[in-house]
Amino acid sequence: MKAAVAGLNLLLGMVYLSYGLMTIVDLRRGWEKRGFSHFGLAWIAMAFTCGPHHFEHGLHIAVAGRDGGALDLIAVVVGLPAGVTWFLLRVDALAGGRGDRFISGTPRWISALPALSAIYLVALVGAAGAVLAGGADFNPKMTPNVLLLAVYFLVGYYLARTQLRNRRLIGGWSLSGLSLTFVFPTCGLMHIAFVLYAAAGTYTVDTHGLVIDWLAVPAALYFVWVVRSTIYLQTFDDWNNSSAGSIPAPAAAPA
Amino acid sequence: MNLARVTGMTSAGSAAGSQAGNEPDALALRVVARIRVAVAIGVAATGSFLPGMSGGPEWLFLVIGLLWVPWASIVLLAADRATSPVSLLGGPVGDVAVLFAVQMLAPGVAHAALPGYVAVVAFAAYTSGRDFAALLATGALTLTVTAQYVTPAAKVESPSAALFGGVLVAVVLLLDRTADMQRREVARSNRLEGRSDAVLAHIADGVLVTDAAGGVVQGNPAVARLLGRWEDDLVGRHCSEVLGLRAGERALDCSKGCALLAGGVSGDPALGREVWRAGTDGRRQPLLANAVAVGGVDGSIEVVHSLRDITKVKQADEAKTLFLATASHELRTPLTVISGFASTLRSDPDTDPVMRERALAAIERRSVELTKIIDRLLLSSRIEAGRVDLTLAPTDMAPLLWERAEALAAATDRTISVKVPGDLPAVHGDAQACVTVVDHLLDNAIKYSPGGQPVEVEMRGAGDDVVLTVTDAGVGMDAEQAARCFDKFWQAESTDVRRFGGTGIGLYIVRSLVEAMHGDIAVSSVPSAGTTFTVSLRRALAEAPHGGVTPGTEPSVIREFMRQIGVPMRIDA
Numbered sequence: 001m002k003a004a005v006a007g008l009n010l011l012l013g014m015v016y017l018s019y020g021l022m023t024i025v026d027l028r029r030g031w032e033k034r035g036f037s038h039f040g041l042a043w044i045a046m047a048f049t050c051g052p053h054h055f056e057h058g059l060h061i062a063v064a065g066r067d068g069g070a071l072d073l074i075a076v077v078v079g080l081p082a083g084v085t086w087f088l089l090r091v092d093a094l095a096g097g098r099g100d101r102f103i104s105g106t107p108r109w110i111s112a113l114p115a116l117s118a119i120y121l122v123a124l125v126g127a128a129g130a131v132l133a134g135g136a137d138f139n140p141k142m143t144p145n146v147l148l149l150a151v152y153f154l155v156g157y158y159l160a161r162t163q164l165r166n167r168r169l170i171g172g173w174s175l176s177g178l179s180l181t182f183v184f185p186t187c188g189l190m191h192i193a194f195v196l197y198a199a200a201g202t203y204t205v206d207t208h209g210l211v212i213d214w215l216a217v218p219a220a221l222y223f224v225w226v227v228r229s230t231i232y233l234q235t236f237d238d239w240n241n242s243s244a245g246s247i248p249a250p251a252a253a254p255a
Numbered sequence: 256m257n258l259a260r261v262t263g264m265t266s267a268g269s270a271a272g273s274q275a276g277n278e279p280d281a282l283a284l285r286v287v288a289r290i291r292v293a294v295a296i297g298v299a300a301t302g303s304f305l306p307g308m309s310g311g312p313e314w315l316f317l318v319i320g321l322l323w324v325p326w327a328s329i330v331l332l333a334a335d336r337a338t339s340p341v342s343l344l345g346g347p348v349g350d351v352a353v354l355f356a357v358q359m360l361a362p363g364v365a366h367a368a369l370p371g372y373v374a375v376v377a378f379a380a381y382t383s384g385r386d387f388a389a390l391l392a393t394g395a396l397t398l399t400v401t402a403q404y405v406t407p408a409a410k411v412e413s414p415s416a417a418l419f420g421g422v423l424v425a426v427v428l429l430l431d432r433t434a435d436m437q438r439r440e441v442a443r444s445n446r447l448e449g450r451s452d453a454v455l456a457h458i459a460d461g462v463l464v465t466d467a468a469g470g471v472v473q474g475n476p477a478v479a480r481l482l483g484r485w486e487d488d489l490v491g492r493h494c495s496e497v498l499g500l501r502a503g504e505r506a507l508d509c510s511k512g513c514a515l516l517a518g519g520v521s522g523d524p525a526l527g528r529e530v531w532r533a534g535t536d537g538r539r540q541p542l543l544a545n546a547v548a549v550g551g552v553d554g555s556i557e558v559v560h561s562l563r564d565i566t567k568v569k570q571a572d573e574a575k576t577l578f579l580a581t582a583s584h585e586l587r588t589p590l591t592v593i594s595g596f597a598s599t600l601r602s603d604p605d606t607d608p609v610m611r612e613r614a615l616a617a618i619e620r621r622s623v624e625l626t627k628i629i630d631r632l633l634l635s636s637r638i639e640a641g642r643v644d645l646t647l648a649p650t651d652m653a654p655l656l657w658e659r660a661e662a663l664a665a666a667t668d669r670t671i672s673v674k675v676p677g678d679l680p681a682v683h684g685d686a687q688a689c690v691t692v693v694d695h696l697l698d699n700a701i702k703y704s705p706g707g708q709p710v711e712v713e714m715r716g717a718g719d720d721v722v723l724t725v726t727d728a729g730v731g732m733d734a735e736q737a738a739r740c741f742d743k744f745w746q747a748e749s750t751d752v753r754r755f756g757g758t759g760i761g762l763y764i765v766r767s768l769v770e771a772m773h774g775d776i777a778v779s780s781v782p783s784a785g786t787t788f789t790v791s792l793r794r795a796l797a798e799a800p801h802g803g804v805t806p807g808t809e810p811s812v813i814r815e816f817m818r819q820i821g822v823p824m825r826i827d828a
């Protein structure tokens with residue numbers, strides 16, 4: 001159990017850090033053509049706080065001999081397929097591929113996802129009861145992880161809304177969008193599993209973990225602010241407005 | 256102020272101006288909302304690091320972390336809209352609630368809540384006015400008194416309490432008055448500035464303002480586009496450097512003041528004078544220029560130059576002349592044949608039956624040719640007028656391509672090689688427009704390979720596009736010709752054309768139709784070696800505006816996320 005929790009958290013940490021580096025490269029490459037991107041910076045901030053969170057958690061279990069709980073393992077296992085799919089699609093795009101796959105119609109496995117998610121949530125609530133049965137101590141050290149749950153669910157909501165609208169338009173699903181939609185809520189649930197074990201005394205919240213988690217809060221809030229400002233208010237143009245920053249050459253008549 | 260920099264803000268400024276003094280200070284709301292979130296996170300984070308905490312203080316930090324941080328974040332998001340009640344009222348109400356929690360749960364520092372209340376009420380008076388601030392001040396007093404009864408340790412002495420009440424009332428009255436006066440002034444200023452900025456930022460003519468010595472002090476986006484420079488690159492330079500205007504072959508002399516202003520150029524000053532400058536590519540850029548002296552902001556004299564690029568007007572004029580010559584020639588050729596044969600048949604009723612049949616066939620052939628020319632001209636004018644309605648639907652290009660290629664090969668006795676895979680996906684296009692595009696490209700390839708060279712047509716799927724290439728090994732074009740081949744009425748040999756005939760609107764029609772189907776067209780050509788036209792049309796079912804499943808044309812992780820979250824994408828220029 002401990003080895004699996006440690007290994008998967010280390011893997012997730014590496015994936016996030018790689019994704020952060022990928023976004024830095026992307027931002028740097030697109031800067032000249034499209035200028036600065038709030039989306040890019042927000043992603044980098046997220047990746048470089050989420051990644052270290054998982055990395056630090058995995059290292060503590062693997063090296064410092066701390067406990068790894070079953071709920072934590074399940075949360076990572078549930079989120080991993082979506083996370084790895086999204087990551088591989090980005091690698092595919094970088095390698096010159098399409099970076100997405102079209103899923104025609106609504107296959108059975110997609111239809112089953114809401115029900116499976118509901119079952120998972122109910123089971124998680126039940127398991128939380130069992131974990132906390134021996135007593136719980138909620139204290140301010142757990143606050144950042146609870147806040148991250150709320151923010152990640154909000155981002156998941158924005159993504160799910162787009163996927164549902166696109167399905168009506170195109171008669172199918174984008175694998176890239178679908179995987180990303182599931183990444184955020186499952187990440188949030190990983191944080192809540194962490195909170196449950198910390199409250200039960202299985203996990204210890206130490207200083208460097210707390211620093212990383214508190215840095216993740218403003219990063220996540222910045223991310224939500226960017227998303228909301230771009231989609232709902234259009235208060236600024238980001239890389240969706242690629243023409244910004246270019247200046248058309250004047251027309252010229254033959255000499 | 257740099258006009259070009261405020262383009263995106265002018266409409267907001269105008270809107271603010273129209274509110275006539277009722278608009279709250281949006282910037283203050285945003286800044287305070289950010290400070291509130293930072294303070295909330297900072298306090299909550301600090302509390303989480305403090306060792307050995309329990310009871311009231313621990314609860315206080317939980318309240319701050321789990322209630323104030325989320326609420327402050329919601330207020331921050333709402334603060335993007337200055338008139339949002341959540342931002343205007345919710346922020347101060349949340350702050351007062353947190354200060355009350357401090358008085359209740361940490362009585363040892365309860366006194367610290369009093370200046371906090373004053374700051375919150377002062378801010379509310381500034382942003383939301385007297386009524387709300389008075390309500391909030393009353394609430395603060397009530398909560399302070401309540402906290403004393405519930406938690407005796409939080410007791411405030413009577414003189415302090417009286418002073419606290421007095422300060423609250425004074426703050427409300429003073430700040431309300433100040434804010435009201437400021438709002439009126441800002442609204443008036445916004446109205447005036449917003450209007451002039453909006454006008455200058457959105458007019459098509461370039462406007463350049465210089466001081467009396469010719470130094471550029473201001474330029475609008477249109478002048479930056481017209482001069483091919485960044486807006487930031489204009490201010491501070493001399494007008495002769497950025498404009499470089501010439502009348503005839505003579506450079507305008509601006510050393511003794513503005514030449515346009517001094518009447519150094521012939522023409523009607525009211526309508527503008529025709530001048531030109533060397534464009535970024537070295538070609539002449541004809542302009543209609545005007546200048547007028549006005550009083551500057553500080554009482555000095557400034558010169559406002561207005562510049563209109565008349566390149567297109569000149570080109571249109573040239574094109575119209577060329578078109579009239581071309582169309583007359585094109586129409587005259589078949590008409591001459593028709594007229595000649597008709598008068599032969601009429602003058603000699605006993606014409607040999609074989610000859611008679613030949614004459615009638617020629618008349619028929621030339622009539623069809625004439626109809627085609629007229630059809631093209633009509634389609635071209637419909638495109639120009641925006642009256643071409645296309646029905647975009649899944650269209651199978653393979654049979655269409657085979658049919659048109661076979662028909663043309665039979666009619667011209669030429670070899671057209673067609674390569675189409677069996678599983679070619681349907682395109683998202685209009686069937687009739689696709690036929691027109693294919694016909695024109697094939698016609699073009701045949702026409703410009705007069706030596707009977709082979710013509711190759713290939714169609715294949717490429718990602719979410721379907722790509723059609725038409726290649727000939729004919730006369731080809733140089734880079735300049737290739738760049739202009741899609742222009743209306745343009746032909747490679749415009750000097751009395753007419754080695755190949757044609758009206759010069761075929762490729763213009765092709766490009767217009769392809770673009771109307773959300774596709775792209777490109778050309779690559781080598782003189783004397785041939786030309787390849789590449790048309791990319793979207794694969795059917797893959798087209799989804801505003802974040803569908805059409806993958807980007809580049810591996811951008813940032814844009815992919817924006818697409819998936821529903822940010823409307825604009826296509827790269």
